[in-house]
Amino acid sequence: MPLSHPPLDQLPIRRLTSEDLLACADLSENRGWLREEHKWGLLLTAGAGYGIDDPSGKGLITACVVTSYGPGLAAIGMVLVAEQYARQGVGRRLMRHVLAESGDIPLSLYATSNGQPLYEQLGFTSVGHAEMLKGRFTPTDPAPDRTVRPATAEDLQHVLRLDLEVFGADRTHLITRLPAFADHLRVAEQDGEITGFGALWPNMDTHVIGPLIAHDPGTAQALVASLAAATDRPLRTDVDTRHSTLVSWLKANGLDRIAVNAVMIRSLPDLPGDWSRRFAPLTVAAG
Incomplete structure (x- = not known):
């Protein structure tokens, strides 16, 4: 009989470390992105990574990184969900966890057209675009x-x-x-x-x-x-x-x-600076 796994909404979200670099790169590749191991290395050491492990033991099913700039701003990036878990609420759950962890700290991100509706539902507004x-x-x-x-x-x-x-x-x-x-x-x-x-x-x-x-x-x-x-x-x-x-x-x-990606922010009218x-x-x- 196949092994049963906990429901997706019960799988634990954990902090990622530099030891998760290859798993993050594998997840990028799974979604058709470049592996970008050099960039992942920077983000995981300079920022805080979050992810959910695949219950089958095959890497990560979702991940993202938050780069903090003090109490006035933090940036969310590399929000990824494995193809076989897409459109099942996993990415939304991870984002809600990150929002709860961040508390009152304003958050920014760059959103694709596919991701923008989710971020708008989570309280982000578009303040510009980057080409x-x-x-x-x-x-x-x-x-x-x-x-x-x-x-x-x-x-x-x-x-x-x-x-x-x-x-x-x-x-x-x-x-x-x-x-x-x-x-x-x-x-x-x-x-x-x-x-x-x-x-x-x-x-x-x-x-x-x-x-x-x-x-x-x-x-x-x-x-x-x-x-x-x-x-x-x-x-x-x-x-x-x-x-x-x-x-x-x-x-x-x-x-x-x-x-062209939308530049989005939450809890501030615009980016500082x-x-x-x-x-x-x-x-x-x-x-």
Whole structure:
């Protein structure tokens, strides 16, 4: 006789650790996503993962990660449900658990069109959109002339101050991991002052540009051009659609739209910080 398992609503939700990295990557692959083990490694060490084990012992049936930025904001990402458990309320149950664990802390996330209705039912509202772009960067439309150079250890405190000002919450625990996580970290400089920074990190067969913080679109373009020159892989990034100048420039230089995701938030009217200088997240999974 086949073994019986507890109902799905009785399976325990547990905290994930870095030891669950391969199980998380397997779950991504199960749903047709890339495995993204490098990104999962960052999220599971810098954030809090939650999941439900498959009662048959075959990995995870659902998972997500919450990246906290203190009492003012946390980001939810990588919400996944195994194909054989889809549309059975598992993802909703996991999200309700995360909401209960987070209490009064405002939450943000990037939602696909498929996921957006669930998040709206859970109290999230859309405050904008991000366009996912991917392609081989071909510099046919040059970037404006700006001073961009590799970041040094001496730049870190300046980068952290700028990031806090622009992002609107303290993400020191992520930014200080960038030198090890990213293949390249560049800063823009004007009159001895750092006016922007950007990272280039490996993700499967691409390099992702993020975070991308800059004083203006021209500085953002200069950072992208400098980072793009450091790789022969296709680029991927997620740009706030309000930055139409940067989006158009990226498309003119070989990148194409892959998707558009809704930026959603719960318990706040909008994201904190200065959107006009926040061009792209480190990853949409971390807000």
